Amino acid sequence: MIHPSLFLRRAILADAIFSGVSAVLLTFGAGELTPLLDLPEALLRGTGLFLIAYTALVGWLGMGPSMPKPLVAVVIAGNAAWTVASIALLFSGAVTPNLLGESFVAVQAFIVGALAELQFIGLRRSGGELAA
Secondary structure, X not given: OEOOOHHHHHHHHHHHHHHXXXXXXXXXXXXXXXXXXXXXXHHHHHHHHHHHHHHHHHHHHHHOOOEOHHHHHHHHHHHHHHHHHHHHHHHHOOOOOOHHHHHHHHHHHHHHHHHHHHHXXXXXXXXXXEOO
């Protein structure tokens, strides 16, 4: 366990907020977003449902007095992987979004990548102090 720096706590909580907003938008708005983005409704809704669970995890992680360092590392690695996978999706040919859909995927990938970087910086600032 580590005592998280204020920077790390804020980066984790920012992730929870962004993920929570995305979860609601994608889960409940998938039908409306599909024609706007030219992305499959099942992909959007499935992503939203996944983000509900993820939001609960990072929200819980960000609210405690200490954080399990391995779990923080998993969140950071997961965010980095999400970023790479999002960009790879655009180049894979598995989906054919319109320009707005491409922008939507690219912007969320950029935000998630930035959150991963901020969380990594926050983890380093936490210094690996052991919690009592």
